[in-house]
Amino acid sequence: NAGVMQNPRHLVRRRGQEARLRCSPMKGHSHVYWYRQLPEEGLKFMVYLQKENIIDESGMPKERFSAEFPKEGPSILRIQQVVRGDSAAYFCASSPRSGKDYGYTFGSGTRLTVV
Amino acid sequence: QKEVEQDPGPLSVPEGAIVSLNCTYSNSAFQYFMWYRQYSRKGPELLMYTYSSGNKEDGRFTAQVDKSSKYISLFIRDSQPSDSATYLCAMSFYGQNFVFGPGTRLSVLP
Numbered sequence: 001n002a003g004v005m006q007n008p009r010h011l012v013r014r015r016g017q018e019a020r021l022r023c024s025p026m027k028g029h030s031h032v033y034w035y036r037q038l039p040e041e042g043l044k045f046m047v048y049l050q051k052e053n054i055i056d057e058s059g060m061p062k063e064r065f066s067a068e069f070p071k072e073g074p075s076i077l078r079i080q081q082v083v084r085g086d087s088a089a090y091f092c093a094s095s096p097r098s099g100k101d102y103g104y105t106f107g108s109g110t111r112l113t114v115v
Numbered sequence: 116q117k118e119v120e121q122d123p124g125p126l127s128v129p130e131g132a133i134v135s136l137n138c139t140y141s142n143s144a145f146q147y148f149m150w151y152r153q154y155s156r157k158g159p160e161l162l163m164y165t166y167s168s169g170n171k172e173d174g175r176f177t178a179q180v181d182k183s184s185k186y187i188s189l190f191i192r193d194s195q196p197s198d199s200a201t202y203l204c205a206m207s208f209y210g211q212n213f214v215f216g217p218g219t220r221l222s223v224l225p
Binding site for chain 2: 004006033035040041042043044045048055056058059091103104105106107108109111
């Protein structure tokens, strides 16, 4: 029973390029959450998705960032025209239903470096 | 004032000690509380999950929630070097969109 799978583990992008981060939730989990972790800081909520729906994107920057969780395939966090300040670890978590009953299971993260 | 506060540490204890990790928070509407352990360069691992006030025990770990004081704790008994990690508390109103503390770094010395 694989856990939450994130890829790539490490991603290097030049300023202005696009970054695509993928997350496959645990089997049976239909709720996906994306968090960002900056060095020496806690995890910051970005977006909460269910299949084909964005439930809460209150933590997403208004520009350049988007997320989707299609009917088939992994959830994608997309960052367009990356800047150095986007360098961080991006974690995906999943839960079978609302996290209030189960808490989250996190993936190992994607470490994005913008050069 | 930050929503969730934790002493960043580092906290160093000898092997076998009882460890007390704490978080304070400002919003009395939080109802759901979690503790995660995060090893360096890894994803957070769920340790304990509680709803509202009270205690919960799981093996060497005990979580306490005191909503009247807006204070939660995680106790680790018989601490081991393998417990050396960063411990994150998290809380939520409805069980979604958890707010995380910055984490406390723990070092258990053999």
